[in-house]
Amino acid sequence: MRVAVVVVTWNALGLTRRCLNSIRDQQLPAGTQMQLVVVDNGSQDGTAAALRDEPDVLLVALPDNRGFGGGVNAALAATSSDVVVLLNNDAVAEPGFLAHLVAPFGAGTPRLGATTGLVLLSGSFVPAGPTGPALVGHDGRRWARSSEDGVRLVNSTGNEVTRSGNGRDRDWLRPAGTVSAAAEVFGFNGGCAALSRAALDDVGGFTEPLFMYYEDTELSWRLRRRGWDVRHVPDAVTVHDHAASSGTASAFFLDHNERNRILVCLMHAPWAVTLRAAVRSAVRVAVGPQRRRRARALLAALARAPWALQQRRAVDRTATVPRAVPAALLVPDGASS
Incomplete structure (x- = not known):
């Protein structure tokens, strides 16, 4: 199995190098070939020049910022792998992430379009008061980041869509030890997923006019309409600095x-x-x-x-x-x- 790990970046060289190092340390199943692909969306911080000299990285340097979907599509055009792994540049892959995420594609599941892992938020959190900065879960609970001992929180176990059309991370801000997520999930989280090249050839790549956000939900709809499945893989774990590049309040x-x-x-x-x-x-x-x-x-x-x-x-x-x-x-x- 040939696997391309795609990281899209824009003006975040330090984060991107940290992300790449976490992939380099991964143990792969026998017979798996991995290719690291970085798409630079016209960064101005020297990212392209710095990564061009790294021998294990295929650099796709774009002249301007084409958003997440445009960046992934550029990687798809530059590679021919059987499976495409998407990883946020502000995330770190835990040991075993890659092997667990791609294993289902070799398990006799011909209509598997995507797998999506478990994303944990970086740091620890404590319950927050009714006022002041906080992250708010789907259940209304408020959480504040803590420098002291707190709990680990879930960022995502895949994407879900509500009955008013709101796309969101499943299990957002649930304490990590309390989550037992179902394998079937509506869609994949674009920052922690593996996609079948056959499925992408069938439905097409990302819809670039969206530029950023909801691209993974939109592609999940198309996969579902063509009979492709999306499965959650709980042992494929990443730790994410949520919205480090743009900020959720921007x-x-x-x-x-x-x-x-x-x-x-x-x-x-x-x-x-x-x-x-x-x-x-x-x-x-x-x-x-x-x-x-x-x-x-x-x-x-x-x-x-x-x-x-x-x-x-x-x-x-x-x-x-x-x-x-x-x-x-x-x-x-x-x-x-």
């Missing part, structure tokens, strides 16, 4: 998340889900905080709606599985399963 992060949530609904979700997503956004524009920013994101989604609907029709023409089948995997908007 306008860039929030705008792209809100815009792309609507667009992916238009491309794939049942109309009832799309309607709930649109109403949710409209209500937030009317009465929620940051109304001007939210209005800007909603208008950006509406401007791209004709394109999204065109994509919907294209997917429907080639789908072999009814929309209702993956839609049955959607979860309530409350606590994660």
Whole structure:
């Protein structure tokens, strides 16, 4: 089995080197060939020059920032591996990660499109008070990072989509020792996943106009509509500095998340889900905080709606599985399963 490990980076040489070193230390099953691929999205910090001299790295240096999906697509064009592993540049792979993540592809599962591992947040956390900076889980619990002894929290066991079209990490902020995630999950987490080249050849690569965020959810919809499975592999573990490159409070992060949530609904979700997503956004524009920013994101989604609907029709023409089948995997908007 030939495996290409793809890391997309932009102005983060130190993080990227740390990530690559964690892959270099991995033990691989007999007969597995690994290739390290770094896609540099036009960094200005010397990343391309620094990595060009590393003999075990295939560097794909792009002249500008094409986002996560564009970066992965450039790697796909430059490689011919049987399996493509995606790893965030701000993550570190734990021992055994790679072997566990790719093993299911050699286990006689011809319709396996993707595997997705267990992502832990870096550091430790303690319960947070009702005010002040905190990360908030699907269950409403608030957590603050702690320099003292705390608990390890889960970042993701794969991607799920709610019945109002919200794509999110399954098991987000659940204490690591309490999680026993089901093998079947709607979609893969793009920062900790392995994709079958056969599946990618079947459905196509990432949708580049999304640029960043929701690209993995969108591709998961297409995999599901063509009958490909996505499986969670709990022993494939990474530790992630969540949103180290853009920050979850940045306008860039929030705008792209809100815009792309609507667009992916238009491309794939049942109309009832799309309607709930649109109403949710409209209500937030009317009465929620940051109304001007939210209005800007909603208008950006509406401007791209004709394109999204065109994509919907294209997917429907080639789908072999009814929309209702993956839609049955959607979860309530409350606590994660």
